Ligand SMILES: O=P(O)(O)OC[C@@]1(O)O[C@H](CO)[C@@H](O)[C@@H]1O
């Protein structure tokens with residue numbers, strides 16, 4: 001029986017590889033972007049979007065790889081990779097990026113140990129911290145989560161991108177590279193919501209996750225801090241429902257990471273892992289992976305394309321969007337003038353107060369001061385794509401219209 005099963009496995013691998021080499025050929029030779037032929041539930045939405053792109057190319061025939069918007073074809077590429085696997089059982093659920101994500105986690109061990117140790121020490125006396133101290137700790141963990149976004153395999157093209165040094169040591173000298181810093185606004189939103197929360201309804205923070213590995217651990221520590229400091233009562237995490245942009249977090253990555261921490265032979269890592277599994281069991285942490293996050297749509301179309309997700313996010317007091325791809329979708333991936341207000345670039349996407357924690361890896365940036373972008377550009381032409389600069393960019397005002 002096993003030999004027959006192996007034969008099926010080998011055949012499936014061969015077919016998946018042929019699907020992937022066909023994809024690579026199309027991509028490399030600027031072939032038309034073709035409709036998805038699999039039966040997955042999102043295929044209809046993808047093909048509707050492809051029609052929309054076809055109409056945009058004002059009748060110049062099929063939109064091709066090189067002639068289509070970068071955001072669209074990059075998302076489409078990852079969806080086609082998924083299709084190559086899922087159409088070839090029994091390897092349909094194989095995550096082609098798992099090895100790279102796991103490697104990033106293991107290579108970041110020192111940084112993870114440093115962060116878990118720091119956090120568990122902080123927890124020991126968190127009840128004695130005054131507001132100023134609590135604010136200081138929030139700012140530190142927001143920055144660790146921000147710079148954790150540098151560790152991204154789709155950006156490093158598989159080059160090692162783990163967090164080697166201790167994440168808390170280098171925060172001070174990274175401050176000048178935070179070119180939009182709205183941490184004070186985040187603090188006042190959270191502390192005022194906590195103080196105003198007389199009717200005892202839950203304060204909910206949502207984290208739209210990005211990369212697995214060290215970045216995910218930094219997001220989990222931030223989420224634990226929000227609960228342990230009582231700045232929030234529940235945290236909702238949003239991951240990807242399929243393998244995405246190499247290192248983006250799937251449900252398997254989320255659960256695997258918590259299990260790895262639990263099993264670690266390091267007291268503070270395992271303490272974190274045990275507490276975090278407890279949070280999930282108690283329901284104060286909720287993991288969701290709506291299919292919208294792995295569609296090509298920008299977020300200003302969420303209310304129309306995924307009204308259920310938009311309505312869920314409207315229940316949040318604060319939504320943290322991690323990473324560069326989320327920022328591109330928040331701002332419509334347009335080449336805005338640097339000084340365009342973030343609120344305007346969101347184009348009426350406003351389910352709740354929201355904040356982007358992003359290191360710059362693509363050439364879209366808004367909400368800068370006059371001359372700020374030009375000044376950096378003058379000395380560092382590659383400043384938007386190196387991941388060296390970061391933002392903590394907040395939007396509070398509900399849509400004016
Ligand atoms: O969302 P992340 O993980 O921060 O970054 C993902 C990303 O920067 O990698 C790709 C290649 O540069 C970009 O298209 C995409 O925006």
Ligand SMILES: [Mn+2]
Pocket residue numbers: 152154210211245247248323325
């Ligand atoms: Mn990513």
